Amino acid sequence: MAVREIVDVGDTHEMARDLAEVLPVRVRAPFTASFIRSARLYDEFVHRLVFAVCRASGLAAAVGGAPGTSDEIMARAGLEAGRARMPVDWILRRLSHRGILEQADGEGRPRFRLRAGVPELDPGSVLEAQRREDATWLPSYVLAETVAQDYPAFLRGERTGEEILFSPTRLRLWMDFFSNTNPLYAVNNLVGAGAAQEWLPPAPLTIVELGGGLGSGAAALLEGLRREGRWPDIHEYRFTELVPAFLRRGQHALQTRCPDASFLKFGALDMNLPFETQGVLPRSASLVYAVNTLHVARDLDFTLREIFDVLAPGGRLVVSECIRTTPAQAIYVEFIFNLMETFRTPVLHPTYRPNGGFLTPEQWRGAMDAAGFVEVAVLPDIAAMRARFPDFNVGAVGATRPA
Numbered sequence: 001m002a003v004r005e006i007v008d009v010g011d012t013h014e015m016a017r018d019l020a021e022v023l024p025v026r027v028r029a030p031f032t033a034s035f036i037r038s039a040r041l042y043d044e045f046v047h048r049l050v051f052a053v054c055r056a057s058g059l060a061a062a063v064g065g066a067p068g069t070s071d072e073i074m075a076r077a078g079l080e081a082g083r084a085r086m087p088v089d090w091i092l093r094r095l096s097h098r099g100i101l102e103q104a105d106g107e108g109r110p111r112f113r114l115r116a117g118v119p120e121l122d123p124g125s126v127l128e129a130q131r132r133e134d135a136t137w138l139p140s141y142v143l144a145e146t147v148a149q150d151y152p153a154f155l156r157g158e159r160t161g162e163e164i165l166f167s168p169t170r171l172r173l174w175m176d177f178f179s180n181t182n183p184l185y186a187v188n189n190l191v192g193a194g195a196a197q198e199w200l201p202p203a204p205l206t207i208v209e210l211g212g213g214l215g216s217g218a219a220a221l222l223e224g225l226r227r228e229g230r231w232p233d234i235h236e237y238r239f240t241e242l243v244p245a246f247l248r249r250g251q252h253a254l255q256t257r258c259p260d261a262s263f264l265k266f267g268a269l270d271m272n273l274p275f276e277t278q279g280v281l282p283r284s285a286s287l288v289y290a291v292n293t294l295h296v297a298r299d300l301d302f303t304l305r306e307i308f309d310v311l312a313p314g315g316r317l318v319v320s321e322c323i324r325t326t327p328a329q330a331i332y333v334e335f336i337f338n339l340m341e342t343f344r345t346p347v348l349h350p351t352y353r354p355n356g357g358f359l360t361p362e363q364w365r366g367a368m369d370a371a372g373f374v375e376v377a378v379l380p381d382i383a384a385m386r387a388r389f390p391d392f393n394v395g396a397v398g399a400t401r402p403a
């Protein structure tokens, strides 16, 4: 039976104080002691789900024998290598970070071996602790728990991640997740909006948002611009999205929330296709904005070059992203997003896109430099912070098309 072990989240007041000293004023507010406690609880919740997935999928037994590479362990468990490689690799790195696996680096490929056993810890007690701490985090728990049930079938190749994540009955889960009332996700919107406000020059704004989804990122940016008196500067805010159901709901949400925003325009846009043929003209935007979208570009270089072209000279790209502090870091939300093929298998580049998923600050800089951008910056400066805050993973990357 799973053990209801108490979760030790450490001294989060001290951590919040330390963070407040280094975070820029515009992005500081959400990172309270309670937020940090919730983030640590969620990390533990995902760990416990992963333990259960390991047992149910046969991974726990497969890693219990002789040391093996992730490919060898997948083969022993009878998992579907093409689809399962990245998620299994992520699971093994997480278990090894937690001290459950021993990791030896041989011939460029790490080999894993179970130290004792995969713990049986009850995720429900973490959920209860979260409910007491701050119940607004629960949509993130529901999403991870729902996904966990289908993980073994996914790893065995019986169901695609897209079927699991985006079945019509699960739209509600996404509406609750991509929301400014869900603190885990809202921080991306607040950091993005804060960075855009920090970096935008005092001039008229023609904004194109990519992957606007259900509209929470746009709502946070528009509210920030309104607070700073920039509303009259907004000439146009073009909200774009690939998935029609998201676009419709995003449009409805924004028009309801901002009935006076006559500058809002809505349209479909696939960032993997030329922007001009989709109605977004070269040199037409002063800001291209995206929240947690660019890391699923099929070919990041292509999309960055399209963005470069639609920016007017001097125009700014601002992307809010979940950012890895080290290339091998296994971040909790990847448990969910590793199911998506677009997340796992983008076009690779040896230096700035060596793998799918989230990028490090250096990889973002490399990708933006390669596309011709200048003044590339990350806010907050995750590279400068990571020695003290190795799990601080939210940042906005800004870059300018040279004048």
Ligand SMILES: C[S@@+](CC[C@H](N)C(=O)[O-])C[C@H]1O[C@@H](n2cnc3c(N)ncnc32)[C@H](O)[C@@H]1O
Pocket (backbone or CB within 6 Å): 178, 179, 210, 211, 212, 213, 214, 215, 216, 217, 218, 241, 242, 243, 246, 269, 270, 271, 272, 291, 292, 293, 296, 297, 342
């Ligand atoms: C993390 S979500 C962004 C959520 C959004 N900020 C919100 O508040 O709802 C990423 C979005 O990128 C969209 N997306 C995925 N592939 C895309 C593509 N090729 N072109 C444009 N958008 C895409 C997804 O449909 C999703 O809405």
